[in-house]
Each structure stands twice: as C-alpha cells, then as structure tokens.
Amino acid sequence: MSLTDTVIIGAGPYGSSLAAHLRARGVDHQILGRPMLAWRNYMPPGMLLRSEAFASNLHAPRSGFTVEDYCRQKGIPYEPMGMALPLEMFVDYALWFQANLVGEIQPVDVVNLRRVDGHFQLALSDGRSLIARKVVIALGLKGFAQTPPALQGLPERFVSHSERYGNLGWARDKDVAIVGGGQSALGLSALLHELGARPHILMREADVVWYQRPQAARSILSKLKGPDAGLGRGWRSLLLSECPGLFHLLDNAWRERIMEKSYGASGAWWLHDRVVDKVKISFRSEVRSASIDNDRVVLRVLTGNQEVSVSADHVIAATGFKTDMRQHAFLSKDIADEISVNGGLPELTSNYETQIPGLYVIGPASAHSFGPVMRFVYGTRHASPCVARHIAGSLKVGATQRVWSAGEAPMPERTGE
Numbered sequence: 376m377s378l379t380d381t382v383i384i385g386a387g388p389y390g391s392s393l394a395a396h397l398r399a400r401g402v403d404h405q406i407l408g409r410p411m412l413a414w415r416n417y418m419p420p421g422m423l424l425r426s427e428a429f430a431s432n433l434h435a436p437r438s439g440f441t442v443e444d445y446c447r448q449k450g451i452p453y454e455p456m457g458m459a460l461p462l463e464m465f466v467d468y469a470l471w472f473q474a475n476l477v478g479e480i481q482p483v484d485v486v487n488l489r490r491v492d493g494h495f496q497l498a499l500s501d502g503r504s505l506i507a508r509k510v511v512i513a514l515g516l517k518g519f520a521q522t523p524p525a526l527q528g529l530p531e532r533f534v535s536h537s538e539r540y541g542n543l544g545w546a547r548d549k550d551v552a553i554v555g556g557g558q559s560a561l562g563l564s565a566l567l568h569e570l571g572a573r574p575h576i577l578m579r580e581a582d583v584v585w586y587q588r589p590q591a592a593r594s595i596l597s598k599l600k601g602p603d604a605g606l607g608r609g610w611r612s613l614l615l616s617e618c619p620g621l622f623h624l625l626d627n628a629w630r631e632r633i634m635e636k637s638y639g640a641s642g643a644w645w646l647h648d649r650v651v652d653k654v655k656i657s658f659r660s661e662v663r664s665a666s667i668d669n670d671r672v673v674l675r676v677l678t679g680n681q682e683v684s685v686s687a688d689h690v691i692a693a694t695g696f697k698t699d700m701r702q703h704a705f706l707s708k709d710i711a712d713e714i715s716v717n718g719g720l721p722e723l724t725s726n727y728e729t730q731i732p733g734l735y736v737i738g739p740a741s742a743h744s745f746g747p748v749m750r751f752v753y754g755t756r757h758a759s760p761c762v763a764r765h766i767a768g769s770l771k772v773g774a775t776q777r778v779w780s781a782g783e784a785p786m787p788e789r790t791g792e
C-alpha cells in the first residue's frame with residue numbers, strides 16, 4: 376500500500392492539465408489511467424477536432440505548451456482558427472504536453488474507491504492499493520453514453536454508441552444507420568461515406584445546424600458584435616467560455632435552461648461539403664422500435680406523420696451523453712449516493728469539490744456546475760488552476776493539523792464491493 380496526498384483518476388486532457396499544475400505547485404500526487412485513452416482508442420482515425428486549434432490547448436502552469444507551441448516545434452503550419460486539427464495531431468500534442476509537464480502516469484484502472492477513516496482508499500487493477508487525502512475524478516464521458524430505449528435491447532453486433540469508435544474499416548460496403556444530428560453523427564457519416572459504406576442519418580431536427588467557417592480577418596465592428604470565444608462566436612459564448620465561475624453562481628433552474636439551450640446538435644464547417652449531397656439524411660425522424668430480421672437491423676421510424684422502416688447492417692447511436700455518477704462502478708455505494716445529488720449529477724463547490732470533502736470532479740461531469748465549456752478541452756483553463764490552488768491550500772492547512780506518517784495511515788480494508 377502506498378500513501379499519497381492527491382490521486383487524479385484519469386489521464387486525459389483534464390487529469391493531465393491538473394497534474395501539471397499540482398506538479399508546478401509541488402503537491403505530492405499520482406495520476407492514474409491510460410494516457411489519452413478515449414482519444415487514442417475510441418475516436419475514429421481521420422477525425423478532425425470540432426474545437427478550433429486555439430481552443431484545444433491543455434492548460435499548462437507556464438507558457439510554452441499550447442498547440443501553437445507544439446506546431447512551432449514540429450514545423451507544422453498553425454492557424455488559431457480554421458485549421459481543423461486532426462485527431463492524430465491533437466493526441467501527439469497531448470502526449471508531448473504530458474512528457475514535458477506531467478510526472479509518471481500509471482496506466483492502471485481504479486477498481487474500487489471508498490472512504491476509510493476520513494481518507495480515500497483506492498484499489499487498482501494491478502492489485503495494488505493506495506491511500507490518499509484528496510481524490511480528483513477526471514474520467515471524461517466514460518460511462519455516460521446515452522442510447523435511446525428503442526435500441527437498447529439489440530445484440531451488440533447490430534448496435535453501438537458513437538462514444539467508442541476506433542477504426543471504421545468493418546463498415547466498408549455496409550448499410551449503417553446513424554441516429555442523431557450532431558457532430559458525432561455527421562462526422563461519422565462523412566468518414567463512413569469516404570471509406571465506402573452507405574451511411575443513413577436519422578435525425579429528429581428539421582435541418583442541420585452548420586457552424587460557419589471562421590473568418591481570419593474581420594472588421595473591429597464585426598468582432599465587437601460577435602467576439603470569437605473558446606466555444607464559438609458571440610457574447611454568450613464568450614461568457615460561457617471565460618466565466619464558468621459566473622455560471623456556478625446561478626441557481627439550478629437557470630443552469631438547466633442554459634444547458635438545454637446551448638450548443639445543441641450542430642456540425643462543424645469543415646463537414647458541410649463532406650456530408651451534404653453525399654450522405655442520405657432523414658429529417659424529423661425518430662426511431663420507435665428496432666428488431667433483427669434476416670441478419671439486419673430493421674428500424675421503425677416515425678418521419679413526419681408517417682411510419683417507415685429502415686433496414687441496415689448496423690445502427691450507431693450518436694445520441695450523446697448524460698452525466699450520472701452512479702454509472703462509475705468503481706465508486707463505493709456510499710460515495711456514489713452522496714455525490715449524485717440531482718439524478719446522478721454531482722453538485723460541486725466553486726472549487727469543484729463534491730459534497731464529500733477532499734473528493735473533486737472535473738471535466739464533462741462538472742458541466743452541470745460550471746457550464747457547457749466543461750464538455751470541451753477549453754474548460755481545463757478554469758478547472759486545473761482552480762482545483763490545484765484549492766488542493767495546495769487545503770493540504771497546507773491540513774499539514775499543520777496533522778502530520779501523516781505511514782504508521783498512522785489508515786489500514787486498507789478488503790475491497791471487491
């Protein structure tokens with residue numbers, strides 16, 4: 376068993392940025408998880424990032440580690456906007472960031488997290504145990520995929536969720552129905568079409584909302600009317616991108632209203648020409664039920680007032696994510712119940728701390744408290760310095776009250792809940 380002040384669970388953009396900040400502050404910590412796992416394994420090769428290059432930086436405690444710095448070092452042409460950052464380049468950038476600013480990342484999973492005598496005990500997939508005073512959960516969208524009830528009973532080989540897409544080679548020459556009208560649905564449809572599959576998008580919306588291509592040179596007036604921000608153009612985007620602390624001050628009803636109305640289904644500008652007139656799209660379409668017939672999925676779809684049937688070799692649910700902390704199987708029941716305040720949503724303090732002192736949540740699962748920016752890498756700008764400052768400060772206070780030695784550390788208990 377080893378002791379540490381802080382454990383970060385997750386080695387994606389959020390966990391890595393926080394680790395860089397803790398390291399810079401000299402806070403004893405360990406970071407667990409497979410480096411950039413979701414981006415390396417569960418996103419399709421050839422994907423382009425939806426976020427602009429300037430909004431895709433992991434947040435460093437000092438200058439010199441942005442996507443722009445990375446491109447300069449590697450001799451890659453860089454544009455803050457309109458560059459359409461390839462997935463592979465972003466992953467390489469993040470690994471470069473980790474190599475320079477983050478200490479050793481332990482590529483293990485936490486299989487159990489529980490409280491013992493006011494500390495946290497973590498059981499790891501390699502059989503080891505850790506005791507920590509502070510734990511930060513930075514697990515991204517893992518476990519939050521939302522599949523419509525109509526598709527839930529289908530055998531796995533006929534249905535999948537867009538959260539887990541690596542190589543799409545299996546789909547060549549196949550009919551693939553994609554349910555959803557957002558970036559994931561549109562992006563997958565373009566890649567599938569280009570590799571020789573026949574994608575068919577079924578979306579509830581009456582049309583696709585396309586983001587406009589950013590213009591590099593704009594007049595001052597145009598910039599005043601609609602400033603460029605991490606989440607897109609406009610004053611509303613600017614506020615939501617730069618002031619997550621203000622969002623945190625709002626009451627629940629306001630937060631929910633903003634979350635509902637912000638950044639709904641839409642497609643990046645660079646997808647427009649790859650999708651329009653190339654991919655079949657059925658608008659105002661909702662899947663009512665699904666069955667398997669003759670080794671194919673048959674979807675009953677309500678399109679306008681008509682029910683039609685759509686047949687495919689496979690159906691992909693590109694239907695988004697819903698935060699529910701209870702989906703994290705490694706959390707002990709008492710922790711899961713205590714932090715899942717509002718139907719699975721964690722209610723966080725202004726320092727990202729949950730109802731359980733010393734337990735923090737950052738990344739997409741903190742969006743209910745800090746707004747839509749937390750669903751994007753851009754949110755690391757606010758989360759990592761804020762949490763690092765709070766942890767460093769409270770550990771200092773704790774250190775004067777209690778000196779933690781191996782002799783008085785809580786004993787590990789049996790795990791396997």
Ligand SMILES: Cc1cc2nc3c(=O)[nH]c(=O)nc-3n(C[C@H](O)[C@H](O)[C@H](O)COP(=O)(O)OP(=O)(O)OC[C@H]3O[C@@H](n4cnc5c(N)ncnc54)[C@H](O)[C@@H]3O)c2cc1C
Nearest residue numbers: 385386387388389408409425426484485515738750751752
């Ligand atoms: C298809 C797609 C495209 C996207 N495009 C963009 C984009 O263009 N721009 C943008 O800003 N955002 C984008 N996002 C959102 C983006 O994925 C998230 O904002 C971001 O990855 C969240 O980072 P994170 O560090 O919280 O988690 P992740 O990057 O998901 O990392 C999770 C980490 O947790 C670890 N882990 C998981 N389980 C355990 C466990 N039990 N124990 C220990 N470690 C564990 C994993 O190994 C991994 O290291 C996209 C999302 C999807 C699905």
